[in-house]
Amino acid sequence: MPPIFAEKWKAAEVLRPLEAGEKLDGIGICGGKVVGRARIVEPHTIDDVEPGEVMIAHVTDIGYTALFGHVAAVVTDIGGVMSHAAVVAREFDVPCVVDTQVAASRIPDGALVEVDGTAGTVTVLEAGSADRSALVSHPG
Numbered sequence: 001m002p003p004i005f006a007e008k009w010k011a012a013e014v015l016r017p018l019e020a021g022e023k024l025d026g027i028g029i030c031g032g033k034v035v036g037r038a039r040i041v042e043p044h045t046i047d048d049v050e051p052g053e054v055m056i057a058h059v060t061d062i063g064y065t066a067l068f069g070h071v072a073a074v075v076t077d078i079g080g081v082m083s084h085a086a087v088v089a090r091e092f093d094v095p096c097v098v099d100t101q102v103a104a105s106r107i108p109d110g111a112l113v114e115v116d117g118t119a120g121t122v123t124v125l126e127a128g129s130a131d132r133s134a135l136v137s138h139p140g
Contacts, residue, residue: 017108018124024100024107026075028120029086032095036072038128040109054113058104060085068092073115075103075122089117097122 018024039045039053046064049055055071057064059078068074068088072095076085079098089096095117097103107113108128115122 015102015106017127018106018111020124020126023121023123024097024103026097026100026103026120026122027080027086028117029081029096029098030089030094031118032073032093033114033116033118034072034095035112035114035125038107038109038111038113039071040104040107041067054115056103056107057085059083060088064088068094073097073117075100075107075113075115077101077104 036052036054038056039049041049041055041057043063049067049071051070052072054073054075055067056075059076061084065088069092074085074089074094074096076098077100079085083098085096085098095115097115097117097120100122103122107124110128111124112126113122113124
């Protein structure tokens with residue numbers, strides 16, 4: 001829902017997933033540029049995150065804190081410079097972009113993304129894969 005209504009309310013259109021080359025803008029929190037596979041994280045999928053993935057969440061709270069030490073970057077739909085994601089990302093020195101508004105719903109799970117924590121952008125480099133096992137390389 002929008003934060004305020006200035007006109008007659010109308011449901012928003014369903015947004016399509018981002019394709020390769022498309023990007024989202026947000027607030028750059030912790031500098032650095034990384035490339036990694038997107039992992040859409042919700043409370044019931046938090047245990048599925050693999051080291052080096054890009055954590056994308058609607059919002060983070062204390063329950064997500066341990067993941068910051070394992071992920072390549074953090075992206076959230078909502079947040080500001082003093083939000084949980086921003087404070088913890090700076091503490092762990094992890095590139096972070098907050099306030100993208102729609103990253104968790106428009107970036108496909110498993111997409112290869114570039115997160116630029118300085119510019120505040122998230123760019124999809126290649127579309128995701130429904131088969132997560134193909135996205136994670138296991139040693140051996």
